[in-house]
Amino acid sequence: MTLAEGVQLVAFGILTAMMLGSALGVVLLSNIVYSAFLLGGVFISISGLYVLLNAGFVAAAQVLIYVGAVNVLILFGIMLVNKKEAFPEVPRAWIGRAATAIVCIGLFALLSTMVLGTSWTLSTEPAVGDGATVLIGIHLFSDFLLPFELASVLLLMALVGAIILARREYIPDEPSVDGPDALTLPERKRELVSASGADASDL
16 A cells, blocks of 8 residues: 555545534534534535545535535524524424434435445546536536536525524514505514613713
8 A cells, every 4th residue: 555545545534534423413413503513514524525536626616515605504594593492392202203213214225225236446538637627517417407406496495494594583473464564574672771871971
């Protein structure tokens, strides 16, 4: 084993451990803010794996789109909601957890079957080099057009969901009256400062 192969193997182990640890933290931590930050760690680890595969364009796209857009959007949605009250206990919560475990096990089995059934032999064709960006664009808008458009729809759904979560506390409990104020939302109540605490020169 050469020095370059050893460095690649060590980097692969570190990135894999970082990705798996961050993914477990996203699922197991109860604090949603920590989960969102760890999700960014997962995305960065995946981009590091792309760098090891000499896929620099995909690694840059991973950081720009998922870390710089999706993860930041999730954090903005979480911070704008600012829920201070504790969530009530959900009756029969074990049913949801069991269903989640079944789905996760099914996805793991499906991905394991795909990994074991895929031929991982290296291609003998010459490397594309600087033309990789052009080749990726051709494949995105020809062979993989439908998954590409579905990904954009998912990003739009994430954006709309973050906006809805951020505006949830401003939705009025009672329907507004008819008239010019029918489409306006009530403002948050402001605390009034007593005049006794003000300076006498300001009175």
